[in-house]
Amino acid sequence: VPPTISQHEMDHLLMADSGVVETLLQRIEKADDGVDSLNVAASLGVDHQVIVGAVKSLQALGDIISADLRSSKHWELTVEGSEIAEQGSHEARVFSSIPLEGLAQSELMKLSFGKIGFSKAMSNKWIRVDKTQEGGPRIFRAVENIEDQVREKLLQVQKGNFSQLDEKEKNELKKRKLLSEVTVKSYWITKGSSFSTTITKQETELTPEMIATGSWKEKKFKPYNFEAMGVAPDCGHLHPLMKVRTQFRQIFLEMGFTEMPTNNFIESSFWNFDSLFQPQQHPARDQHDTFFLSDPALAHEFPQDYLERVKKVHSEGGFGSQGYKYDWKIEEAQKNILRTHTTAVSARMLYKLAQQKFTPVKYFSIDRVFRNETLDATHLAEFHQIEGVVADYGLTLGDLMGILHQFFTKLGITKLRFKPAYNPYTEPSMEVFSYHEGLKKWVEVGNSGVFRPEMLLPMGLPEDVSVIAWGLSLERPTMIKYGINNIRELVGHKVNLQMVYDGPICRLDS
Amino acid sequence: MPTVGIKRDLLFKALGRTYTDEEFDELCFEFGLELDEITSEKEIVSREQGDTKASDASDVILYKIDVPANRYDLLCLEGLVRGLQVFKNKLEAPRYRRISPVNGDPQKLIITKETAAVRPFAVAAVLRNITFTQERYDSFIELQEKLHQNICRKRSLVAIGTHDLDTISGPFTYTAKPPGDISFKPLNQTKEYTATELMSLYKTDSHLRHYLHIIEDKPVYPIIYDSNGIVLSMPPIINGDHSKITLQTKNVFIECTATDLTKAKIVLDMMVTMFSEYCSQPFTVEEAEVVYPDGKTCIYPELAYRKEKLSGEFINRKVGINESTEKIAQLLTRMCLLSRATGVGDEIEVEIPPTRSDVIHACDIMEDAAIAYGFNNITRTTPRAYTVANQFPLNKLTELLRQDLAAAGFTEALNFALCSEEDIADKLGKKISETRAAHISNPKTAEFQVARTTLLPGLLKTIAANRKMPLPLKLFEVSDVVLKDETKDVGARNSRRFCAVYYNKSPGFEVIHGLLDRTMQLLEVKSARGEGYHIQAADDSTFFPGRCAEIIVRGKTVGRLGVLHPDVINRFELTMPCSAMEIDIEPFLGHTAETLLTHDVPMQEVIKHKFPTPDESQQAPVSRPTSTKTVFGDVSTQVGLKALNDFLADKSYMEGFAASQADMTVFDAIPSPPSLTFCHLRRWYNHIKSFQRERARLPAAKRQFVLPAAPAASTNNASDDDDIDLFGSDDEAESAEAARVKERRLAEYAAKKSKKPALIAKSSILLDVKPWDDETDMAKLEECVRSVSMDGLLWGQSKLVPVGYGIKKLQIGCVVEDDKVGTDLLEEAITAFEDYVQSVDVAAFNKI
DSSP states (O other): OOOOOOHHHHHHHHHHTHHHHHHHHHHHHHOSSOEEHHHHHHHHTSOHHHHHHHHHHHHHTSTTEEEEEEEEEEEEEOHHHHHHHHHOOHHHHHHHHOOTTOEEHHHHHHSTTHHHHHHHHHHTTSEEEETTSTTSOEEEEOSSOOOOHHHHHHHHHHTTOGGGSOHHHHHHHHHTTSEEEEEEEEEEEEEOTTOOSOOOOOBOSOOHHHHHHTGGGTOOBOOOOTTSOOOOOOOOOOOHHHHHHHHHHHHHHHTTOEEOOOOOOEEEHHHHTGGGTOOTTOGGGSTTTSOBEEETOBOOOOOHHHHHHHHHHHHTOBTTBOOOOSOOOHHHHHBEEEOSOTHHHHHHHHHHHHTSOOOOEEEEEEEEEEOOOOOBTTBOSEEEEEEEEEEEETOOHHHHHHHHHHHHHHTTOOOEEEEEEEETTEEEEEEEEEEETTTTEEEEEEEEEEEOHHHHGGGTOOTTEEEEEEEEESHHHHHHHHTOOOGGGTSSTTOOHHHHHHOOOOOTTO | OOEEEEEHHHHHHHHTSOOOHHHHHHHHHHHTOEEEEEEEHHHHHHHHHOHHHHTTSOOOEEEEEEOOTTOGGGSSHHHHHHHHHHHTTSSOOOOOEEEOOSSSOOEEEEEOGGGGGTOOEEEEEEEOSBOOOHHHHHHHHHHHHHHHHTTTTTTTSEEEEEEEGGGOOSOEEEEEEOGGGOEEOBTTOSSOEEHHHHHHHGGGOTTGGGTGGGTTTSSSEEEEEOTTSOEEEETTTEEBSTTOOOTTOOOEEEEEEESOHHHHHHHHHHHHHHHGGGBSSTTEEEOEEEEOTTSOEEEEOOOOOEEEEEEHHHHHHHHTOOOOHHHHHHHHHTTTOEEEEOSSTTEEEEEEOTTOTTOOSHHHHHHHHHHHHOGGGSOOOOOOOOOOOOOOHHHHHHHHHHHHHHHTTOEEOOOOSEEOHHHHTGGGTOOGGGTTOOEESSOSSGGGSEEOSOSHHHHHHHHHTTTTSOSOEEEEEEEEEEEEOTTSTTSEEEEEEEEEEEESSSOOHHHHHHHHHHHHHHTTOOBSSTTSEEEEEOOOTTEEEEEEEEEEETTEEEEEEEEEOHHHHHHTTOOSOEEEEEEEOGGGOOOOSSOOOOSOOOSSOSSOOOOOOHHHHTSOSOOOOOOOEETTEETTSHHHHHHHHHHGGGOSSSSTTSOOHHHHHHHHHOOSOOOTTSHHHHHHHHHHHTTGGGGGGSOOOSBOOBOOSOGGGOOOGGGGSSOOBTTOOOHHHHHHHHHHHHHHHHHHHHHHHOOSOOSSOEEEEEEEEEESSTTSOHHHHHHHHHHOOOTTEEEEEEEEEEEETTEEEEEEEEEEETTTOOHHHHHHHHHTOTTTEEEEEEEEEEEO
């Protein structure tokens, strides 16, 4: 395959060697059945690449010529071979460097060609050694004249007349590393349908001058190579997970949901668990599942009246509930943790809502949560939770399913079904499954439920207000969307920046 | 979520039919279980220990089923089958009964006071004449293990001991002794050990070592003896070998020792309800007597059946379905909650069996009704609340800024909020004590020691992981760090930061400086001292000396920029020069018209809610009028229904042209859906039924259609008169009000009709007037409100709206001329009646 020559290089060749182009065209005109680019190069005494350039630029102009790529074997001199062609073979040079009075062998060996030339000249019997001489062995000419056949042969090859050498000779020279056989690619050039020996010079680009003078009207413009790639723009990129996050945010905003202030990673166990009616012995509150803090270890301020009501509903019941009937301890509620879900913020927001005249609200958040879990390809110690919450009078389970249907439709998921589940702070609780066309099965896509009265009533929300909520992770849909199998390639410092650079825009519903 | 492994063929045999895997999966899904895996003993062993070990293992098909964490009654084959059979209407839920021994006194377990120091509670029961098979025996052992792992919280809350009663003799003593004084032959051992020896023996036991910590450090260990001094068990670690149960065991003594009595009772109930099935008298359990140190005695197991009453309407309203009371009772019965319609209105009596300890609130019953109805059969509806969405201002700023930072040629990175102490201190040339970092007490690895206090280490690590990428690398992150903050309730807060780095063969300070300038331009801060921003030289050990500056905005330092110190570059395993900036972006939030949201909660409650006392809360959730007497006659009789049917022949509603509480009260009074013969009544009945969800929001009734059940007890002489005024106002007031309503309507009509701009700007206002409590005389309150008279003020219609716990608020409309009457003036005038009025709020304000 000939080296690709860029548009720019071709222009350069065309301009610099317009003489070559013209000569080439004349040769083609004269030839009946075409010319070989190598022959043309040899006869013009220019580098073959120059002719290739001329061919390329002529091809770019349309059907002036037609060129077929062909390859042929051909003999070339090696560096050593060229030296011999120029200066004679080593043995000939040895012969000619010996004066009539002879030369000390040691002197001869100092010459660059001495060693090889000496043994070759000896075997040709061109020289003799007299070892009896004073001051070491001395070399004398043994014949009057010599014929440097090696050089003659090489000169023939150099002129391109390698057919004059028989195979044996060529192989011998090859053995001596003076010749090498190379494959040469050349073009067989014939006349094209619109052959002409004169060419109009084509413009490459529109210039301000052409626009100013109107000269563009007379000019011909070279066609572009639309096969080539463009130049990559110099730009920054947004992170794929954040792009998906933006889309989820957009969906919630489209649905009239207000964003919750979730910028508090550190939370007390009280808001993270107790306020949600999650009992203090619940496994999620274990050291194995939750990150506890040593500094600041404890939260020191709570709405006291509310805290008393929470304590009561856990330890004694009330608000229509039997309660869990255990010894609720403030010490446990005070323990600071890294929040395990954004629902801790939802609890704060619902408590605040209860402190005002009730109006219906729709809230959402997408932010980080933390779990002290075993890590694997799909689980990290921190991930983003997407959460939606609606509070209003008389909301039903049907409303929750309806709103989930609308939400997932915006994600391009329309086939949903619901499985009864258990969650300490929602009742009923439903796992959301969607039908995965690729896997041909139902896969879990989220969790949802109606907040328990034991959570809402102690806050002070009106009795007939229901709060429905759902949640899912941001990482999972992002990994599916961008085809990422290991979560570490998506989140954290081990991210592959090329993946970030190459990431497409995020349209969740397509 | 606990997973229960059950042999498929045994399960199908017990269910009385076979299922395909898909069918069974479907059944599980509907019931709230998950068929997690289909496997075999062989497959499990081969997976865990290799094929060679698996060759002897059984290849009987096992179903691994995930059970909800609160359904302890589904943790064994017996319970699961019972639950599913009842669900499929193939079986009636059994009634579990506690019985006294046929001859003699009940078994006695005496608790001594020493147990108080370590494990103070115990309960016990006897399964008499039980027949074990290998499968039953395995299931019996497996259930104990499942209970231990779940509700018993790895034996810390409750530990179960089961014994062959025929090998021991009561009364039993539950006491606690120093470990050196305890000696017995533990289960499956050949010799006696002291408790101290046992603790070291079990240190290496893969199973038991997890429980040692529960009592290890206590001065005394719990121990149960029989009357001959034989050790039954040393809870929560191990049973004695002497009383171990075998396939031949006929009578089982079960004891549960605990630190949580409620859970101990539940666990005992579970054990006996699940396995009493195999007693000669199925589902009966022989009682045992537990004597407490204070001499008090209790009989166990409790096997308590609790009765709850709730209305069918409550279920329909919460689930969003429309089923008859009888149908709902049937649905609940299929969930092992035996239920019946009491015939009083739509009341349902639900019996919660001892197996359903998870049912602690009416909402749990409601969920079961929904499950039995089928979640996927419920019509999906859309909440109708109108809400305006707001973005969290800090996130809005972050979103906008990120877009433009990417446009400025920087690529976004996303790093962990948790990191090692080294990352935020040593590697940056800082001391950890200077960082204000929040520390994690239980990190599993050094990666999670602290919450980050700066975004810089994350970006440098991202570069280190991407050194092969072409230079320059230009990265940024806008995200939260965490700082200790005494002023916050939890002692720490997030801070939103923007950090950027430039990594190339030359430091490129000018590039980072240029990005700062661009950022300030985006944030509309000019380059100037004072009100704008500027940078000035600063010392910081993270940066190369003389190559660091503070960024000062409006006189306050918001961050730093500079060329990183070569030591810092090396510590992050980088090789090229690097410059960086990090600023706090919260100072740029500025003003926002949106409501400022924060997660801070008020620590003092301003609104005083009236919370129900325990007595009130024990009442049935919703009570409905029980009277069937109406102004049309008794609607439980055909005569009454006919009169009502005639009345409705040309009317859509009881009053006026919209549904109101009048419709609701009459609807409630009708005991069952009317027959087809009363076509008008039936049409109206079905229509009103569709309002059940929003019944609380319907306007008040003007007249009383339903009469008290006992006419003799009537307190109102006017009850003869079928025109009863609920508000107790007299006729004159009534007609005066009607006149006012008419006037207001005329005013509204005139305002609407006129296409030209009204000469006088008027507004219609809806006020919420709240009384002090449920004893406030609402009629008097309304009278007070209406007594407020001003030029340009016209009172309109009013109604009482329940706000909870028996309190009603007065919702009253009025039309005001904007120029003459302001809402402030109005509120002030009304709150002046401070004996009645607690507060006045404008519920709605509309320009006419």
